[in-house]
Amino acid sequence: MTPNKEDYLKAIYKLGGMEELVSNKQIAETLQIAPASVTEMLGKLKREGLIHYEPYKGSCLTPEGIQVAISLVRGHRLWEVFLMRHLGYSWSEAHEDAELLEHITPSRLTARLDKFLNYPAYCPHGSAIPHPDGQIDHAPLLTLNLLPMGAASHIRRVKEEKELLDYLQESGITIGCSVRIIEAAAYEGPLTLDLEGRRVQISYKAACQIYVDET
Numbered sequence: 001m002t003p004n005k006e007d008y009l010k011a012i013y014k015l016g017g018m019e020e021l022v023s024n025k026q027i028a029e030t031l032q033i034a035p036a037s038v039t040e041m042l043g044k045l046k047r048e049g050l051i052h053y054e055p056y057k058g059s060c061l062t063p064e065g066i067q068v069a070i071s072l073v074r075g076h077r078l079w080e081v082f083l084m085r086h087l088g089y090s091w092s093e094a095h096e097d098a099e100l101l102e103h104i105t106p107s108r109l110t111a112r113l114d115k116f117l118n119y120p121a122y123c124p125h126g127s128a129i130p131h132p133d134g135q136i137d138h139a140p141l142l143t144l145n146l147l148p149m150g151a152a153s154h155i156r157r158v159k160e161e162k163e164l165l166d167y168l169q170e171s172g173i174t175i176g177c178s179v180r181i182i183e184a185a186a187y188e189g190p191l192t193l194d195l196e197g198r199r200v201q202i203s204y205k206a207a208c209q210i211y212v213d214e215t
């Protein structure tokens, strides 16, 4: 299935397209499709007034594009909270079904869902839920692989990707838990963590997708 218009707008938004130009290459990588298809779709989005597009430079969202992207991201993250809190979904299941629901959720439903869930600030994977005006609360984070050996921190966010989420949930990693690196194998080998007092080993690759508080 090829990503639709809404997925493009969401990708541009997540790549920082509210403030700056995002390159076609970045969009192609994020959506995992050929650069030629990206160029074609960006032309369409420009004609519809959803993006500003400068050939060879990149694109950014117009106010209309920002509105669409925000409502998608809000819908996605609120549904994730609902699915995990109320329907017993796993980390990856919630992300998967929220991908579908976000495209068919009218703003009235998003607003009711937000209220029903008591206005959560984060999705279950630790990503901030934007306010209706698009503002996002940012805290300075770094990836776990860059945490100095022995320094104490907390896990705040993980990248939303199915295999990674299953792997991390299996390892007992949750948002908010305390973490310290106690051993790092040579040549980007596995990291041994002290996770809330438990010893847990994870791959270096996974550590690059986990965000922790700066110390």
Ligand SMILES: [Zn+2]
Pocket: 077, 080, 095, 123, 124, 125, 126, 127, 160
């Ligand atoms: Zn999420």
